[in-house]
Amino acid sequence: MSKLRVAVIGAKGRIGSEAVRAVEAADDMELVAALGRGDSLEALTEAGAQVAVELTHPDSVMDNLEFCVRNGIHGVVGTTGWTEDRLARLDSWLEASPSTGVLIAPNFSIGAVLTMAFAQQAARFFESVEVVELHHPNKADAPSGTATRTAQLIAAARREAGCAPQPDATTTALEGARGADVDGVPVHSVRLRGLLAHQEVLLGDTGETLTIRHDSLHHSCFMPGILLGARRVATTPGLTFGLEHFLDLG
Ligand SMILES: NC(=O)c1ccc[n+]([C@@H]2O[C@H](COP(=O)([O-])OP(=O)(O)OC[C@H]3O[C@@H](n4cnc5c(N)ncnc54)[C@H](O)[C@@H]3O)[C@@H](O)[C@H]2O)c1
Numbered sequence: 273m274s275k276l277r278v279a280v281i282g283a284k285g286r287i288g289s290e291a292v293r294a295v296e297a298a299d300d301m302e303l304v305a306a307l308g309r310g311d312s313l314e315a316l317t318e319a320g321a322q323v324a325v326e327l328t329h330p331d332s333v334m335d336n337l338e339f340c341v342r343n344g345i346h347g348v349v350g351t352t353g354w355t356e357d358r359l360a361r362l363d364s365w366l367e368a369s370p371s372t373g374v375l376i377a378p379n380f381s382i383g384a385v386l387t388m389a390f391a392q393q394a395a396r397f398f399e400s401v402e403v404v405e406l407h408h409p410n411k412a413d414a415p416s417g418t419a420t421r422t423a424q425l426i427a428a429a430r431r432e433a434g435c436a437p438q439p440d441a442t443t444t445a446l447e448g449a450r451g452a453d454v455d456g457v458p459v460h461s462v463r464l465r466g467l468l469a470h471q472e473v474l475l476g477d478t479g480e481t482l483t484i485r486h487d488s489l490h491h492s493c494f495m496p497g498i499l500l501g502a503r504r505v506a507t508t509p510g511l512t513f514g515l516e517h518f519l520d521l522g
């Protein structure tokens with residue numbers, strides 16, 4: 273059986289360099305290109321890449337994806353910074369290339385995907401819910417893509433269940449003290465040397481709290497999700513947002 277021809281964009285970065293090693297070690301894949309900043313995207317077409325794993329920077333991802341989609345190269349995207357406007361632009365490129373697939377995964381680690389699913393499930397049972405994400409201080413964006421997605425899923429679950437707005441008597445606050453408001457869910461971002469990627473979802477009601485915590489301790493935790501995404505995206509045209517769509521979560 274022929275091997276899947278995979279390229280990595282952002283190949284010298286923290287997660288990109290780990291992805292290069294993971295693709296090289298996968299029996300069913302061939303690493304055909306490993307691009308760093310300044311390298312020409314033409315290398316992807318010249319190498320015959322079928323799938324590009326995009327792990328760069330919010331400032332770079334759109335140009336990279338536009339090139340990939342225009343050339344029928346499927347995308348597996350870990351880069352963060354997604355907004356409604358960016359998703360709409362990507363959708364319009366995909367409409368013009370209907371057999372191309374793009375997976376955007378706010379988090380490739382199975383534990384983080386489960387954290388989001390559990391938080392979504394628990395959200396309607398508690399009066400209060402807040403998200404705390406903790407990352408290394410070299411991270412460009414805040415809140416993290418994972419925390420933003422978690423808060424959006426929580427907010428959607430609460431809306432669907434008809435939950436009242438969260439109780440909060442704060443009338444005086446230093447700007448930022450209550451975190452960022454993502455669809456009505458406060459999200460707090462910590463940047464600390466020594467950390468990689470961590471998240472707590474704090475849920476509270478009268479007389480009890482529930483904390484759902486996930487810790488990424490090494491970039492290797494993202495690799496099974498990236499490889500799964502690369503294997504599935506070619507047969508899933510259009511935009512898939514979230515690795516959970518490729519997992520049988522029941
Ligand atoms: N979805 C996930 O599970 C997950 C996990 C970890 C990191 N991330 C995200 O992945 C992105 C990268 O994270 P990182 O910690 O590896 O950052 P990093 O800064 O270590 O690496 C990014 C690399 O991309 C390169 N780069 C930038 N623009 C480029 C371009 N146009 N072409 C080629 N290379 C380019 C940079 O030079 C750098 O080497 C961030 O957005 C981060 O939030 C996502």
Ligand SMILES: O=C(O)C1=N[C@H](C(=O)O)CCC1
Nearest residue numbers: 352378379411416417418469
């Ligand atoms: O290290 C990062 O940067 C990470 N970014 C993603 C996010 O913003 O959620 C996933 C976790 C690691």
